[in-house]
Amino acid sequence: MRIGPYVLPSPVVLAPMAGVTDRPFRILCRKLGAGLAASEMLTSDTRLWNTSKSRLRMSHEGEPEPRVVQLAGADPVALAQAARLNVDQGAQIIDLNMGCPAKKVCGKLCGSALLKDESLVARILGTVVGAVNVPVTLKIRTGWDREHRNGVSIARLAERCGIQALAVHGRTRTDFYDGAVEYETIRDIKSAVRIPVLANGDINAPQKAREVLDFTGADGVMIGRASHGAPWIFRSVNTFLGSENADAALSRTEVRDIILTHLDSLYAFYGEENGVRIARKHLGWYCEQCFQDPVQVRRDLMGAASTAAQFALAGKHFDEWVLQAAQAA
Ligand SMILES: Cc1cc2nc3c(=O)[nH]c(=O)nc-3n(C[C@H](O)[C@H](O)[C@H](O)COP(=O)(O)O)c2cc1C
Numbered sequence: 290m291r292i293g294p295y296v297l298p299s300p301v302v303l304a305p306m307a308g309v310t311d312r313p314f315r316i317l318c319r320k321l322g323a324g325l326a327a328s329e330m331l332t333s334d335t336r337l338w339n340t341s342k343s344r345l346r347m348s349h350e351g352e353p354e355p356r357v358v359q360l361a362g363a364d365p366v367a368l369a370q371a372a373r374l375n376v377d378q379g380a381q382i383i384d385l386n387m388g389c390p391a392k393k394v395c396g397k398l399c400g401s402a403l404l405k406d407e408s409l410v411a412r413i414l415g416t417v418v419g420a421v422n423v424p425v426t427l428k429i430r431t432g433w434d435r436e437h438r439n440g441v442s443i444a445r446l447a448e449r450c451g452i453q454a455l456a457v458h459g460r461t462r463t464d465f466y467d468g469a470v471e472y473e474t475i476r477d478i479k480s481a482v483r484i485p486v487l488a489n490g491d492i493n494a495p496q497k498a499r500e501v502l503d504f505t506g507a508d509g510v511m512i513g514r515a516s517h518g519a520p521w522i523f524r525s526v527n528t529f530l531g532s533e534n535a536d537a538a539l540s541r542t543e544v545r546d547i548i549l550t551h552l553d554s555l556y557a558f559y560g561e562e563n564g565v566r567i568a569r570k571h572l573g574w575y576c577e578q579c580f581q582d583p584v585q586v587r588r589d590l591m592g593a594a595s596t597a598a599q600f601a602l603a604g605k606h607f608d609e610w611v612l613q614a615a616q617a618a
Pocket residue numbers: 304305306307308309329330359386387388389428458489490491492511512513514515
């Protein structure tokens with residue numbers, strides 16, 4: 290799959306997720322086979338960039354190319370200015386968020402709320418595409434609600450405005466995360482445009498990725514929640530798509546090492562206090578993925594109050610988990 294000058298190493302990409310796809314997680318997923326990994330969304334209101342949260346969201350050190358920054362906003366001029374500033378700081382692709390279901394992001398209707406107003410969508414897309422010399426991509430839902438599924442119309446509009454790839458979460462805005470994903474609408478969108486389309490929504494296993502690609506004809510798949518506690522899903526899907534019989538299973542030793550390296554990178558990125566806090570979320574997910582009965586281990590890990598204590602406890606529990614498998618073999 291190609292976006293502008295960039296040929297992606299894999300058509301399986303990480304979905305942007307606020308609070309999850311920080312720089313350490315993006316780098317980890319890219320290492321484990323994600324073809325692309327967009328940043329958490331950044332508001333187009335530059336007055337809000339002076340917080341440590343926004344500054345961290347704009348950091349790309351050590352990130353493999355192409356570096357994608359996702360912007361959220363509703364004002365074409367502010368979005369264009371934000372896009373230019375991010376390109377100056379190293380963004381190589383600008384992704385626009387029209388998929389987020391939150392009513393208001395940064396005090397204004399934006400995200401998927403914009404899908405209701407096609408003329409505003411056209412102004413936003415045209416202005417941002419004209420403002421930067423890097424590819425601009427778009428993430429949408431299938432429409433506003435089930436009575437207003439205008440995904441096909443928005444996709445055609447996006448192509449006309451110069452958008453170079455489209456990710457489609459196969460639900461309407463009012464569906465939030467409920468109900469079945471409309472892969473049919475994604476298929477309709479794919480057949481309506483020539484730009485690459487990424488299918489998104491509930492793809493949680495290699496077989497599912499294959500089925501969705503076959504059904505929709507999409508150029509690639511975008512995976513969000515299934516990467517929580519399982520960043521290796523990208524490797525599994527890549528292997529499966531390459532050869533149906535391939536075995537992509539990682540050994541427990543490899544999994545433990547990935548988890549501990551992830552912790553280290555979170556501590557380095559966020560520092561002591563926030564490092565422990567953010568790592569808790571990922572550790573909770575890793576526990577669910579790895580342990581048959583995660584409750585006790587989880588409780589133990591959640592109680593650690595410093596990076597050193599948390600790292601030592603994680604090392605102990607995941608070492609034991611590796612040993613159990615070795616002893617059972
Ligand atoms: C915690 C979380 C945060 C999210 N944040 C964003 C975001 O910042 N920008 C965006 O376009 N979508 C965001 N999404 C939506 C995802 O990118 C994706 O479209 C959605 O989760 C469906 O894919 P999945 O079923 O593979 O998780 C978020 C989803 C979750 C679960």
